[in-house]
Structure formats: C-alpha cells, structure tokens
Amino acid sequence: MIDKTAAGTPVEFPTVIGADAVFKGELHFEKGVRVDGRIEGKVATKGHLAVSQGGHLQADVDAGSIIVEGEVKGNLVASDRVELRKSARLKGDVTASKLLVAEGAAFVGHCSIGPDAQKAPVAPPTNRIAEALPRK
Amino acid sequence: MVVEQQRQTPATREVVCTHCERKIEIPATAMSVSCRHCHRRVIIEDLEIKTYHAVLRVATAGKVDVQKKGTLVADVRVNELAVEGNLKGNVVALDRVAVGKKASIEGDVSCRTLTVEPGAKLNGHFRVDPEFVPPPAASRESADDETA
Numbered sequence: 001m002i003d004k005t006a007a008g009t010p011v012e013f014p015t016v017i018g019a020d021a022v023f024k025g026e027l028h029f030e031k032g033v034r035v036d037g038r039i040e041g042k043v044a045t046k047g048h049l050a051v052s053q054g055g056h057l058q059a060d061v062d063a064g065s066i067i068v069e070g071e072v073k074g075n076l077v078a079s080d081r082v083e084l085r086k087s088a089r090l091k092g093d094v095t096a097s098k099l100l101v102a103e104g105a106a107f108v109g110h111c112s113i114g115p116d117a118q119k120a121p122v123a124p125p126t127n128r129i130a131e132a133l134p135r136k
Numbered sequence: 137m138v139v140e141q142q143r144q145t146p147a148t149r150e151v152v153c154t155h156c157e158r159k160i161e162i163p164a165t166a167m168s169v170s171c172r173h174c175h176r177r178v179i180i181e182d183l184e185i186k187t188y189h190a191v192l193r194v195a196t197a198g199k200v201d202v203q204k205k206g207t208l209v210a211d212v213r214v215n216e217l218a219v220e221g222n223l224k225g226n227v228v229a230l231d232r233v234a235v236g237k238k239a240s241i242e243g244d245v246s247c248r249t250l251t252v253e254p255g256a257k258l259n260g261h262f263r264v265d266p267e268f269v270p271p272p273a274a275s276r277e278s279a280d281d282e283t284a
Contacts, residue, residue, distance in 0.1 A: 007254075081254060098254035103232070107250070107264040114240075114257035 002034060002050040002067055006083050006100050011048045019054060053087050151197040152230055153178050154213050157272045228270045
C-alpha cells in the first residue's frame, strides 16, 4: 500500500482504481489517484499518481509526482518527482525535476532529470567522436 | 589445521573480464591480471576521480568513484559506479550504479541496479535490468586505448 513518499510525506488518494478495474481512454484528475488495476491511454493529474504493486499502466502520464511499484509502459512527465520503488517495472521515457530509484527497480527508457528538464528538454547525447571529425 | 590450509592457498576472488565478459578467478590482492580467455589486460583496482579526467575509455573490474569535485569524461565499463560529481559518457556497469544528489550524468547507462538520490541531473538512455548481461567488448567499439 502506497501511503507515503520516500521522504516520508504522507500522500492521500481520493481516487482509487480498484484491482479488478480496467480503464481505456483519457483520464483527468484534480488530486491524487492510486492505480491498483489497469489503465490504458492517457492520465493527467495535478496531484500524486501511484501505481501499486500489481497495478498496470499502459499510458502517457502527466502528473505532479509519480510513485511506481507496479508495471508501467509509457512516458512519464512529472513537475516534481518520480519514484521507482524496488518492485517497479518501467518501459518509457521519464521527464521530471527529481528521480528516485530504489535498488531492484527495472527501467528502460530515456531520462531527462533536473530542475530544467521540463522547461527545455535536452537533446539526447550525440556521438562525440563523430562530432570531432571534420564535416564533409 | 585450518590456518595452515589458508596459508598454503592464498585467497582468491572471481571477477568478470572487462573485454570478453567471462569470469576469471584471481588472487584477492591482484591489481591487474591477464584474462585467461581473451589474454588481454584486465584492471581490477578501484579508481577515484577527484579532479577533471578525460579519456576515451575507463574499464575496470572494480569500482569507480567520481567524487564531488570530480569530472569524468569517458565511456565507462565497471563493476560498480558511484557518482557524486559529473560524468559525461556512456556507462556499462555489471552491478550497481549509485548517483548522488549533486551528481550529473550525461550519457547512456546500462546496469543491474540503479539508485538515484533526488537532486541528481540525468540525461540519457537508461537500461536498468536486474538480469542485464553486458555485451563483450568485441561487439562494442574498439577499446584498445583504455586508460585508467
């Protein structure tokens, strides 16, 4: 059960997507939402989004902060922080001010982390050797 | 009796060759060895980067520690990596990568476990897989010019 951030701050989830629920489409929330079931599509919230252990998210997410304990396929954008806990499985890109990854989490994707990550996404690193060679 | 046996057989440990990715058994105190499979030099020692350090490749079967005031510009192949300073280059770590709160990494990272403290700056493609097996150096770019 997700009820605290890694920093120990308690988080509340007025909306809970139950373990036997499946949502497809675009979902908007004003406050926190916890996903114990499955969502496919797009999710946007100004508050916390938590994917519990056993929860599945196949969606692009735009949230205040994101906590992942379950499985996520999609791109995550958080204005504050993204937390990947030890049971998290994430396939997708992450853009956030802060990233916290616990030992044991699995993650494949591009990472843009830092205070300026959302303002001006930095281009992926280029081949330094090719850059140094004279251009034809 | 046990003490005598320990004296006769020096302690050994197992490391993975940074070139062919095969396991080799080495004396516990060794700093560098030749791989018995690919016959290339394998550096075992741990490295600390305290200042600016720019090379093509850093490869060790030990640990690399980029300290707060350290900047490492290199492609890195290590067993374990800890970054508190700046790192620019691609990273392949056999075991774990730990990124401190004031650290910055610009480059692709492949490892088995990753820990990131909030505040770190990251930009690159990450592959964190507990069953990650690094490809042998032959399939990567030529790395004869490794420097430590």
